[in-house]
Amino acid sequence: MKKNESFWQQLIKLDEVSRENPLDEQLMASAADEPESVLREKSPFDFAFAEIQQEEKREELYIAERLQATHLHAWVDRKGKKWGRMAYNFTCVLFCIALIVFLMSTVLRLPPLGAAENPTNNEVARRYLEKGLEETGAVNMVAGMILDYRAFDTFGESTVLFVAACSVLLLLKLGDHKSGEVTPAMREAEWDDRHHEPKNDAILQLAAKLLVPVILLFGMYIVLAGHLGPGGGFSGGAVMGAGLILYLNAFGFEKTGRFFTYKTFRWVTFIALMTYALLKSYSFFCGANHLKSGIPLGTPGAILSSGLILPLNICVGLIVMCTMYVFYTLFRKGGM
Numbered sequence: 001m002k003k004n005e006s007f008w009q010q011l012i013k014l015d016e017v018s019r020e021n022p023l024d025e026q027l028m029a030s031a032a033d034e035p036e037s038v039l040r041e042k043s044p045f046d047f048a049f050a051e052i053q054q055e056e057k058r059e060e061l062y063i064a065e066r067l068q069a070t071h072l073h074a075w076v077d078r079k080g081k082k083w084g085r086m087a088y089n090f091t092c093v094l095f096c097i098a099l100i101v102f103l104m105s106t107v108l109r110l111p112p113l114g115a116a117e118n119p120t121n122n123e124v125a126r127r128y129l130e131k132g133l134e135e136t137g138a139v140n141m142v143a144g145m146i147l148d149y150r151a152f153d154t155f156g157e158s159t160v161l162f163v164a165a166c167s168v169l170l171l172l173k174l175g176d177h178k179s180g181e182v183t184p185a186m187r188e189a190e191w192d193d194r195h196h197e198p199k200n201d202a203i204l205q206l207a208a209k210l211l212v213p214v215i216l217l218f219g220m221y222i223v224l225a226g227h228l229g230p231g232g233g234f235s236g237g238a239v240m241g242a243g244l245i246l247y248l249n250a251f252g253f254e255k256t257g258r259f260f261t262y263k264t265f266r267w268v269t270f271i272a273l274m275t276y277a278l279l280k281s282y283s284f285f286c287g288a289n290h291l292k293s294g295i296p297l298g299t300p301g302a303i304l305s306s307g308l309i310l311p312l313n314i315c316v317g318l319i320v321m322c323t324m325y326v327f328y329t330l331f332r333k334g335g336m
Contacts, residue, residue, distance in 0.1 A: 137297030137306040138227040146232075147309045151280050158276060158316055161323045162269050172330040201250070208250035215243035223317035227306040233316025240317065241324030248325075253333065265322050272315040279308050
């Protein structure tokens with residue numbers, strides 16, 4: 001304490017620095033009870049005794065604040081969470097009831113399904129069936145619908161598959177490493193893979209040698225003939241992906257990695273998506289401006305027909321095949 005500065009003067013300065021503290025405000029109020037002329041006449045012993053009293057008051061106020069804060073936190077833990085949970089549950093139930101009422105009222109106002117007086121509901125389906133072969137050149141009306149009339153939706157679905165594969169890759173990939181480097185995580189994944197999936201199964205390998213070429217050829221046929229009959233990119237890609245997975249189970253990652261790696265997945269999916277986007281962008285631009293695209297539809301029933309549907313089916317099939325294989329490898333071992 002300075003010689004020419006009393007305890008109360010220091011307390012006043014402290015209050016000027018931090019007026020938001022309720023402890024200092026109460027100390028300031030107690031210090032203002034006595035005038036400064038009276039405080040100067042007190043002896044050093046009185047000042048020391050006053051300091052002790054103020055420290056005791058400060059300690060009492062501090063303990064009172066701690067008790068109040070403890071009581072508040074205890075109330076929040078004991079009753080606040082309970083009331084908050086009840087309010088949350090009530091709000092969720094209220095929202096669900098309102099949504100159900102809204103949806104049910106909308107459904108009740110819908111016209112009867114298939115009624116003759118509903119031209120708006122039947123116009124699209126009638127256009128697909130009556131003009132589909134002429135406008136798309138596809139014998140398979142489903143392929144003409146999803147890859148010509150609604151090709152933009154199919155492009156969104158293919159993009160969703162690619163984004164899903166990238167998301168799983170970020171979550172389950174073993175981590176970045178240099179070329180040829182073997183990390184502890186890779187050793188652990190290899191041991192776990194060999195423990196749960198034994199290699200060199202002679203029966204499985206013989207079956208794979210016989211079945212994998214047939215499965216891949218059948219998947220290619222489904223993709224290429226999707227505009228002529230049942231099939232297309234989604235179903236054919238799933239069949240080809242199953243063939244790759246069977247080959248992987250039979251011969252392991254080392255042999256499969258000779259022709260299908262992570263780099264292969266990136267380039268195949270990127271080229272397929274960009275090809276799809278460019279082809280349909282051209283088609284959308286011509287259709288929106290009532291221009292002839294110049295792409296011949298060919299003879300219905302021929303393999304080279306239906307305009308852009310055949311290359312679009314190939315793009316979708318490649319994306320589905322790669323996505324299936326990548327999902328399996330990531331969930332099994334964390335990489336390719």
